Amino acid sequence: MKTDAAKDKDVKLKILDAAKKLFARQGFEGTTVRQICDEAGVALALVSYHFGGKENVFYALFETFQPDFLHKEYDLGDPAAALREFVGEFVAFRLAEPELINMLQQEIMMQSPRLEKVQTVVFSLWKQLRLILEAGKRLGQLEYGSLRHTMHFVVGTLVFSRSSSFLDPVFGSEGEVGGQEEAAKVAEFTMQFIFNGLKCKA
Numbered sequence: 001m002k003t004d005a006a007k008d009k010d011v012k013l014k015i016l017d018a019a020k021k022l023f024a025r026q027g028f029e030g031t032t033v034r035q036i037c038d039e040a041g042v043a044l045a046l047v048s049y050h051f052g053g054k055e056n057v058f059y060a061l062f063e064t065f066q067p068d069f070l071h072k073e074y075d076l077g078d079p080a081a082a083l084r085e086f087v088g089e090f091v092a093f094r095l096a097e098p099e100l101i102n103m104l105q106q107e108i109m110m111q112s113p114r115l116e117k118v119q120t121v122v123f124s125l126w127k128q129l130r131l132i133l134e135a136g137k138r139l140g141q142l143e144y145g146s147l148r149h150t151m152h153f154v155v156g157t158l159v160f161s162r163s164s165s166f167l168d169p170v171f172g173s174e175g176e177v178g179g180q181e182e183a184a185k186v187a188e189f190t191m192q193f194i195f196n197g198l199k200c201k202a
Contacts, residue, residue: 012050014040016064019057024099027106028058028114058103058114062121065100067093071124079136080200086132087194090125090158091187104159129154136198143199150198157194 018039022031033054037044051057069089074082094101104122107115133150136142144150 011040011042011046014042015047015050015057016061019054020061020065020099020103023058023061024102028054028103028112055114059117059121061100061103062118065097066121067097067125069093069125070122072128074128074132076131076135078141079132079139080141082132083136083142083194083198083200084191086129087158087191088187091190094158095186101159108159126151126155133198136200141201143201144197153197154194157190157197 015036019031019036022035022039026035031054033047034044036054036057037047047054047057051060067089069086072089074086076082104118106112107118130147130151133142133144133147133154137144137147
C-alpha cells in the first residue's frame with residue numbers, strides 16, 4: 001500500500017506530465033489549470049496545493065525534467081571531443097523530451113516574462129558550451145569570429161532544429177522515415193552542421 005508521500009509524488013508527476021503535454025501544444029498562456037487537471041485526471045485544487053499555481057508548475061517542469069548532463073564539466077583539454085559529447089547529449093535530450101524543448105522554443109521566441117527564470121535553470125549548460133568553444137579556439141581545434149554570435153548559432157541549432165512535418169510538402173513522399181532511424185539522422189545532421197560551421201579540426 002502506498003504511503004501518503006508516495007501518493008503525493010504520483011499526483012505531482014501526473015500534473016507535470018499533463019502540463020508538459022499541454023504547454024508544448026497550446027503554450028503557457030493558452031493552457032488553463034482546469035485543462036491540466038482534466039488531462040491529469042486530478043481534482044482542480046491539487047495544482048494549488050502541490051505547486052501554488054500554473055506558473056510554478058511551468059518552472060517545476062524545467063527543474064524536474066532537466067537533463068542529467070546539466071551540471072557536467074567537460075574535458076577542456078580536448079574541446080572537439082567535449083563539443084561532440086555535449087552536442088550528442090543535448091540532441092539525445094531533445095529527442096527524449098520534445099515537449100520541454102517546444103516549451104523552451106516558445107519562451108525564447110516570445111521573450112516571455114518566464115524566460116529569465118528558465119534561463120537560470122539552464123545557465124550552467126550554456127556556460128559549459130562557452131568554455132568548450134573558448135578552449136577550442138585557443139587550442140586551434142575550432143574556428144570562429146565572434147563568440148557571442150557563435151554561441152547563438154550553436155544554441156539555435158540545438159534548440160530549434162528538429163525533424164518536423166512542416167517541410168514535408170516540399171519533398172513529397174521522398175525520404176519518409178521515422179522512429180529510431182529518424183532520431184539517428186537528426187542527431188548526425190545536427191552534429192555535422194555544427195562541426196562544419198566551426199571548421200572543426202579534430
